[in-house]
Amino acid sequence: MTSSSRNEAIAARAEKVIPGGHLSPNRKLGRPVVFTDASGPYLHDADGQRYSDYHCAFGANVLGHKHPAVVAAVKAVSDEIDLVGAGMLELEVEVAERLVAAIPCAEQVSFCSSGSEATYHALRLARAVTGGRHIVKFQGGYHGWHDYVAMNGQSSRQMLGSYDPMSDGMLYDAARYTKIVPYNDAGAVEAFIKQNPGDVAAVIIEPIAHNMGAVAAHLTFLQDLRRITREHGVVLIFDEVITGFRHALGGYQSLIDVTPDLATFGKAATSGYPIGIVAGRRDMMERLGRTGEGAVFMGGTFNGTPASMAAVKATLDELAKPGAYERLFELGDYLRTGIDAIIARRGIRAQAAGFGSVWLVYFFQGAFNEYRDLLDNDTELDMRFRRALIDERHVFQPAPLKRLYLSMSHRREIVDDTLDRIDTIMARLAAPAAA
Known part of the structure; x- marks a missing residue:
């Protein structure tokens, strides 16, 4: 059996009885993933693989899974x-x-x-x-x-x-x-x-x-x-x-x-x-x-x-506990600062954005005050970035301009690991421009 065999087998069953195989097209991750366990900032799939969750159920899991x-x-x-x-x-x-x-x-x-x-x-x-x-x-x-x-x-x-x-x-x-x-x-x-x-x-x-x-x-x-x-x-x-x-x-x-x-x-x-x-x-x-x-x-x-x-x-x-929101905001700022440093080092036309525990990467530079400004976003790069992180077992919304989240269960060492992976991916995204 291959490493994805249970994911694929369950997804094949879903295709027969659920429209599109998902309860919403927005839940698709680009490949069959069937989650079986959730705890804190992590999810596990049907084949036992662990994922870092930055989707957080469209933001609902502010405390992390199964608090x-x-x-x-x-x-x-x-x-x-x-x-x-x-x-x-x-x-x-x-x-x-x-x-x-x-x-x-x-x-x-x-x-x-x-x-x-x-x-x-x-x-x-x-x-x-x-x-x-x-x-x-x-x-x-x-x-x-x-x-x-x-x-x-x-x-x-x-x-x-x-x-x-x-x-x-x-x-x-x-x-x-x-x-x-x-x-x-x-x-x-x-x-x-x-x-x-x-x-x-x-x-x-x-x-x-x-x-x-x-x-x-x-x-x-x-x-x-x-x-x-x-x-x-x-x-x-x-x-x-x-x-x-x-x-x-x-x-x-x-x-x-x-x-x-x-x-x-x-x-x-x-x-x-x-x-x-x-x-x-x-x-x-x-x-x-x-x-x-x-x-x-x-x-x-x-x-x-x-x-x-x-x-x-x-x-x-x-x-309501003292320091709860301060921790969320501090970690969000730490992640966005790290992403901006990677972007500058790799020479990508992009910028980290967000507020508090909400974050994403826009693949353009300049101000954004309304939707028309976001039409400058490089959709192709945005999607390549998101798909690459999903391949690295990070759960993202796989659609351009969509926000991502941190939860109270995320810790700096998890974010540091994510930043390392983002750096590797950004280096690949920058490679064609440097060639």
Whole structure:
């Protein structure tokens, strides 16, 4: 049997019963890999090979795989109660209290099962509150799979400024009320709102656009969005599904002193269990608790699942410990500094980017303030780099411009090993130019 025989055999079975052999095309790594064990910063496949994980389940595993505190909390609650779906649990109240105390915009919170669900509910709530139809999102941003926002992600240059759906089967009648504008351009937002007085429900934004790598919003831009939306009665929504709890216990909003009306969270809130959170102003959120006139329905059998609630509580406990975020930021800075030194030494036209524990390499040089700037990225080099590291048994998102992660379980010696491998790969990438 070859070293990859079990991986290949299981993948062949998957092809017969699962579309494409994966639960999402985004999970493909370019070759058959079937993971059987996860612990801390490592994964093992069906043939016993160990991988360093910089994918971290799209960023969800902020503490690392199978963190003992999370495992213990989930086991403890599972020994007491499972899914009920009626009445309430004290654990739901405890978690909600913790979140309200931590998140600046959160006067109340509600739970669902994913980030996509959270953004869907936040947008529905905004439309109900304002009576407006239009929403504003930014080119390159991703806010979930639903028809209101699943468009204009990594668009080609030719599709900028046009409706660019991410999927076949999307209903244009739902999408046509979504206006796409450039990131960091408050003037474009204000102009659209003024052109549609009283008919714009929400502006939704990632305060750091991690879905196009690590494009940060200028502070003045976010301050302008807050002013513009408040002046025109538009709901400002921060999509913190990635930034929330990964960069700060109160979300990115707690670092910049700009408070949205609503915010959505997910991923890192549980360090590995399904969760979606909508947080916001009481006068808006109370609509979710009503029936009858003015009510906004937000149901779901698995909303507030005990295992997920226990995982949130345990994750918040770990992240609240002194020095937790400092360690994540320090290690992220160390990795990016090391990558930039390699790039300079090897003469590659590239740059390390990121914030805190989120990182990637852009294969171009120069500023990046909006998606159009990223069109200079050398896609071929980007993909060669990512595939080479996957071949070195590093788990990456194998798509250009996609962000990568560190977790609390990563240590400097792991990062040093990765930097050595990156140096070797960058030397190979530079070789044709030097020839």
